[in-house]
Amino acid sequence: MAQSALSLEFPDGTIREFDAGTTGKDVAGSISKSLAKKSVAIALNGELMDLAEPIASSGKIEIITRTDDRAVELIRHDCAHVLAEAVQAIWPDTKVTIGPVIENGFYYDFDRAEPFTPEDLETIEKKMRQIIARNDPFTKQVWSRDDAKAHFEKMGESYKVELIDAIDADQNLNIYHQGEWHDLCLGPHGPSTGNVGSAFKLMSVAGAYWRGDSDNQMLSRIYGTAWADEKQLKNYLFMLEEAQKRDHRKLGREMDLFHFQEEGPGVVFWHAKGWKVFQGLTNYMRRRLDEHGYDEVNAPQILDKALWQTSGHWDWYRENMFTTVTEDDRQFAIKPMNCPGHVQIFKNGLRSYRELPIKMAEFGNVHRYEPSGALHGLMRVRGFTQDDAHVFCTSEQLEAECLRINDLILTTYSDFGFGDIVVKLSTRPEKRVGSEEGWDRAESIMQKVLDKIEADSDGRIRTEMNPGEGAFYGPKFEYVLRDAIGRDWQCGTTQVDFALPERFGAFYIDENSNKVEPVMVHRAICGSMERFIGILIEHFAGHFPLWLAPVQAVVATITTEAEEYGQKVVDTLKAAGMRVESDFRNEKINYKVREHSLAKVPVIIAIGAREAEEGTVSIRRLGSKHQTNMTLEEAVASLTEEAIAPDLKRKRDAS
RNA sequence: GCUGUUGUAGCUCAGGGGUAGAGCACGUCAUUGGUAAUGACGAGGUCGGUGGUUCAAUUCCACUCAACAGCACCA
Numbered sequence: 001m002a003q004s005a006l007s008l009e010f011p012d013g014t015i016r017e018f019d020a021g022t023t024g025k026d027v028a029g030s031i032s033k034s035l036a037k038k039s040v041a042i043a044l045n046g047e048l049m050d051l052a053e054p055i056a057s058s059g060k061i062e063i064i065t066r067t068d069d070r071a072v073e074l075i076r077h078d079c080a081h082v083l084a085e086a087v088q089a090i091w092p093d094t095k096v097t098i099g100p101v102i103e104n105g106f107y108y109d110f111d112r113a114e115p116f117t118p119e120d121l122e123t124i125e126k127k128m129r130q131i132i133a134r135n136d137p138f139t140k141q142v143w144s145r146d147d148a149k150a151h152f153e154k155m156g157e158s159y160k161v162e163l164i165d166a167i168d169a170d171q172n173l174n175i176y177h178q179g180e181w182h183d184l185c186l187g188p189h190g191p192s193t194g195n196v197g198s199a200f201k202l203m204s205v206a207g208a209y210w211r212g213d214s215d216n217q218m219l220s221r222i223y224g225t226a227w228a229d230e231k232q233l234k235n236y237l238f239m240l241e242e243a244q245k246r247d248h249r250k251l252g253r254e255m256d257l258f259h260f261q262e263e264g265p266g267v268v269f270w271h272a273k274g275w276k277v278f279q280g281l282t283n284y285m286r287r288r289l290d291e292h293g294y295d296e297v298n299a300p301q302i303l304d305k306a307l308w309q310t311s312g313h314w315d316w317y318r319e320n321m322f323t324t325v326t327e328d329d330r331q332f333a334i335k336p337m338n339c340p341g342h343v344q345i346f347k348n349g350l351r352s353y354r355e356l357p358i359k360m361a362e363f364g365n366v367h368r369y370e371p372s373g374a375l376h377g378l379m380r381v382r383g384f385t386q387d388d389a390h391v392f393c394t395s396e397q398l399e400a401e402c403l404r405i406n407d408l409i410l411t412t413y414s415d416f417g418f419g420d421i422v423v424k425l426s427t428r429p430e431k432r433v434g435s436e437e438g439w440d441r442a443e444s445i446m447q448k449v450l451d452k453i454e455a456d457s458d459g460r461i462r463t464e465m466n467p468g469e470g471a472f473y474g475p476k477f478e479y480v481l482r483d484a485i486g487r488d489w490q491c492g493t494t495q496v497d498f499a500l501p502e503r504f505g506a507f508y509i510d511e512n513s514n515k516v517e518p519v520m521v522h523r524a525i526c527g528s529m530e531r532f533i534g535i536l537i538e539h540f541a542g543h544f545p546l547w548l549a550p551v552q553a554v555v556a557t558i559t560t561e562a563e564e565y566g567q568k569v570v571d572t573l574k575a576a577g578m579r580v581e582s583d584f585r586n587e588k589i590n591y592k593v594r595e596h597s598l599a600k601v602p603v604i605i606a607i608g609a610r611e612a613e614e615g616t617v618s619i620r621r622l623g624s625k626h627q628t629n630m631t632l633e634e635a636v637a638s639l640t641e642e643a644i645a646p647d648l649k650r651k652r653d654a655s
Numbered sequence: 656g657c658u659g660u661u662g663u664a665g666c667u668c669a670g671g672g673g674u675a676g677a678g679c680a681c682g683u684c685a686u687u688g689g690u691a692a693u694g695a696c697g698a699g700g701u702c703g704g705u706g707g708u709u710c711a712a713u714u715c716c717a718c719u720c721a722a723c724a725g726c727a728c729c730a
Contacts, residue, residue: 107725115658115659116659117659117660118660204724204725205658205659205660205724205725206658206659206724206725206726207657207658207659207724207725207726208657208658208725208726208727209657209658209726209727212726212727213727214656214657214726214727214728215727218657218658218659218726219658219726220658220659221658221725221726223725253666254666260721260722261721262703262704262720262721262722263721265720265721265722320728320729366730368729368730370728370729371656371657371727371728371729372656372721373656373657373658373725373726373727373728374656374727374728374729375722376723379730380728380729380730381730384730386730489730490729490730491730492730493730524730526730527730528730530730531730532730556690557687558687558688558689558690559687559688559689560687561687586686586687586688587688587692587693588686588687588688588689588690588692588693589688589689589690590688590689590690590691590692590693591688591691591692591693592690592691593690593691594690594691594692595691595692596691597690597691598691604690606689606690608689609689610689618689618690620690625690625691626690627689627690
């Protein structure tokens with residue numbers, strides 16, 4: 001151990017010397033008494049450390065107070081320990097496992113014969129508040145691995161023993177104490193249980209597998225949220241309420257877009273209005289595909305088992321496939337993916353290198369037998385439509401094609417108002433087909449493309465690696481977008497496939513008359529049209545932009561006298577290409593406005609005697625309490641302009 | 656698939672061993688009313704499904720299906 005003095009650099013640039021063995025608390029105290037009181041931890045070279053820990057090396061130091069963004073991590077971690085103590089105080093035979101910090105809070109997994117009930121949460125919270133009020137300091141002891149193991153064995157904490165077993169033999173372990181209670185823990189922690197404060201709440205109980213493995217025992221997990229102050233907690237709870245309000249399943253019902261029912265778990269009944277949105281989205285995508293040189297095809301839903309054996313799906317994906325046996329004992333599978341079908345189209349006839357790249361697109365209706373617990377509204381279904389395409393190209397063309405696809409994906413997302421994108425590269429999984437050389441080649445090209453995507457984005461696109469998460473036939477890019485309330489959704493994907501063309505014996509004739517295997521790139525932009533619409537519903541909270549809205553305007557009469565003119569308004573708007581409905585019912589205008597506002601119709605056009613006489617319309621926009629009056633001609637002009645899809649607008653403005 | 660919870664009218668929900676109730680929505684009539692609910696009357700379910708216990712079950716029990724939350728899986 002170095003006995004020399006510590007040299008610590010403060011955020012303002014000043015450097016000061018301290019004796020060896022100085023703790024964070026000492027450093028804070030050397031600045032001011034009040035800082036020593038307010039501090040909860042320090043960060044040494046950016047890494048959080050306990051206040052009471054002797055500072056081991058020189059470096060950049062920051063004193064972390066409760067208001068620091070990083071302090072909330074400690075609060076959550078402290079809170080998880082307080083939760084664990086509370087649970088063991090109430091139910092002493094409960095075993096503890098782990099309790100990490102997560103986004104917005106923390107959880108702790110327990111092994112207990114009886115599951116926790118929502119009422120239990122209240123009891124636990126009460127106990128937690130007592131522990132916090134006790135304000136015991138968190139003190140760290142370093143134990144040898146053997147001592148720790150023996151200790152937890154004696155206590156019967158078998159999960160802790162298992163955790164210790166997984167730690168390197170020569171490593172010492174931290175034991176954090178709070179009063180009588182203690183836990184094996186990496187740390188760091190705040191100064192005392194009082195540091196948790198009062199801005200926390202236990203949220204829910206759920207089952208979770210020990211160590212995240214479905215072969216392991218199911219534990220009882222308690223989720224909690226914790227914040228630096230009450231205001232932050234309140235904001236967070238408010239956000240959750242907001243998210244609930246825009247739940248696409250709720251809006252789908254209220255807006256009459258789609259429904260599900262018991263007989264069809266995971267398959268969508270699209271209602272007329274929902275289908276309009278679906279078609280609006282499909283039409284948009286068709287135009288974009290056309291722009292980018294794709295040809296749309298359509299391959300069969302049901303194909304012989306033999307084909308799926310060749311593709312490898314029968315071996316790797318069978319548990320997810322719907323299969324059927326006919327009277328004559330032939331076994332078929334409903335397609336879970338479109339690629340084998342597209343390879344058949346590629347193979348039909350002899351292909352020349354002159355034709356490449358061939359870009360084959362399909363709005364492919366696929367079915368996958370997803371685990372029942374995975375189903376979630378439109379976000380996870382068993383029958384869905386992929387905006388799928390396969391690019392058959394030479395390996396020389398691969399990089400350029402990936403970049404071209406990237407361009408199409410990013411412009412599509414921005415047309416829907418998604419700007420915050422992460423591109424992840426997933427590499428070879430354990431369960432895979434194809435040679436190691438093939439994987440090496442594919443991954444190195446993908447890595448190069450990924451770097452280029454990031455470099456060309458002016459820092460707008462973030463990139464990440466996802467080791468072992470690739471498809472069984474090749475590495476892939478995953479495009480993750482962030483919606484209006486900050487949730488992430490994986491939508492687009494670009495997957496390089498060196499395996500499938502080989503399996504099906506697909507080839508083209510190169511310039512030397514040789515047979516050459518093409519590279520196949522699978523790609524999707526929306527991923528699933530169903531899911532993408534679900535995301536759009538939540539992103540827009542049901543307030544679709546005019547070009548996507550299933551009903552763009554409702555013409556509502558105030559009195560029956562205005563009906564004739566109202567019909568003229570409807571006809572005029574329809575003739576101009578608008579999706580308009582009329583509401584000439586014998587109801588008050590207030591009633592009509594309320595009803596169509598709840599149905600999230602973007603434009604309500606009220607027609608009374610005055611408008612009929614003047615040839616005007618009174619327009620009320622969704623979300624606004626005001627009306628604007630204008631002539632019918634003006635209304636048609638401004639609404640049709642607004643209703644132009646972004647890609648068409650772009651094309652028009654470019655010419 | 657796993658753990659837990661739920662399943663009563665189109666929707667939101669109350670009730671409870673002796674064959675069900677509210678509000679909204681729906682229908683009829685009256686009302687012609689300027690921007691988020693006009694009034695009156697009426698119709699509507701057999702309490703997710705199957706089996707069991709019981710004189711009797713929608714209510715208790717078992718199984719099953721579906722949904723919800725989380726986990727695992729994933730577009």
